[in-house]
Amino acid sequence: MTLDQSHRVLEQLSQVLGAADAALDPAALTTRVAGPALAIRTAEYVRATATAGAKAPTALPTGEQALIVPQTDQWPRTQLVVTEQPDDLQAPRILVMRQESARDQYHLWGWARLGQGVQMPLTADPATGSPVLAADAPGLLLTPADVLTQYADVLTSGDGSASAPLFAPDFFRTGIETARQTYATAVESVGTIAETYTPQVDSVVAMSTxxxxxxxxxxxxxxxxxxxxxxxxxxxxxxAALSGKASVTANLTYTWADVLVFYVPPEGAATQVQLLAGEHARVSVSGE
Structure with a gap:
């Protein structure tokens, strides 16, 4: 896309988000929001309603600091937008914009919060575009698909994972481990906790730096x-609103959508894979 086209897409996304957020209506999102972003926003509307507005949907500015545009003649196409800082002074977001085919509109597929102090790697000028890499592309410390599967193993096994030395410490892993311990402590008098992390390998997109x-x-x-x-x-x-139950006596299951953005160094580099941005968002709750 040209820069003018990108800006028009972001303006239209802003309008759609504004109208849907005001009405807390997920059906109003579908012209410009899809994938995990739609599932997350839908659950956030349930949360906002259940808390009488005390917990509002995540702030998603659409003004950009940087655009990372794909250089490709294939679809689906993914463009990344590093946003301005939200008005609530939280971290800037990386918006993941995806176009499924030549006749489809670009949709917000996901978003992730930029880690504190994280510097984005240099990418090609948006007017030129960044080459798109295959999921099994060589020449990197890890192939793009392996980044996701091995990071899932690190979340599962911590420092005991064989892949742990390949990843720099990051805020997302720390948050997951802290939340897991908090849940375990909260339920230790009545039960136990287990957690699984499943990579959605078909979601992987990679662009050269x-x-x-x-x-x-x-x-x-x-x-x-x-x-x-x-x-x-x-x-x-x-x-209670997401599950339709006020209490449970057997089990309670949370499903979360995690959108992750990594920097993977070239093969032979002395640096580790770095998590640039991440979002961990509850999308459904069930129990009995």
Whole structure:
């Protein structure tokens, strides 16, 4: 796309988000929002309603600091937008914009929060575009597909994972481990917790950086299961609204959509894979 076309897409996305957020209506999103972004926003509307507006949907500015545009004649096409900082002074977002075919509109497929102090790697000028890489592209520390599968293993096994030395410490992993321990502590008197991380390998998109590395975008599906062995768990308003239950006596299952953006250095580099941005968002709750 030209820069003018990109700006028009972002303006239209802003209008769609504004109208849908005001009405808390997920049906109003579908002209410009799809994939995990649609699932996340839909759950956020349920949360906003259940909390009487106390927990509003995530702020998603559409003004850009940088555009990373694909250099390709194939579809689907993915463009990344590093946004301005939101008005609430949270971290800038990386918006993942995807066009499924030549006749489709670009949709917001996902978003992720930029890590504190993270510097984006240099990419080609948007007017030229960044070459798109295959999921099994050689010449990198890890292939794009392997980044997602091996990071999932690190989340599962921590420092015990054989892949752990390949990844720099990051805020997303720390947040996952902290939340997992918090859940375990909260339910230890009535049950146990288990968590799985499944890479959605078909979601992987990679674009070259100037230094011969790559920016890799992908999705994990995280499932958190709380098994209740005695007594019951009373659900908070959001969980109750998403599950349709006020409490559970057997199990409670959370499904999360995780949108992740990595920098992968070129093969032979002395640096590790770095997580640039991540989003961990609850999309469904069930229980009995």
């Amino acid at each position: 100037v230094d011969g590395g790559a920016i890799v975008v992908g999705q994990l599906s995280t499932v958190t299961t709380l098994s209740v062995s005695q007594g019951s768990l009373t659900l908070d308003p959001t969980d």
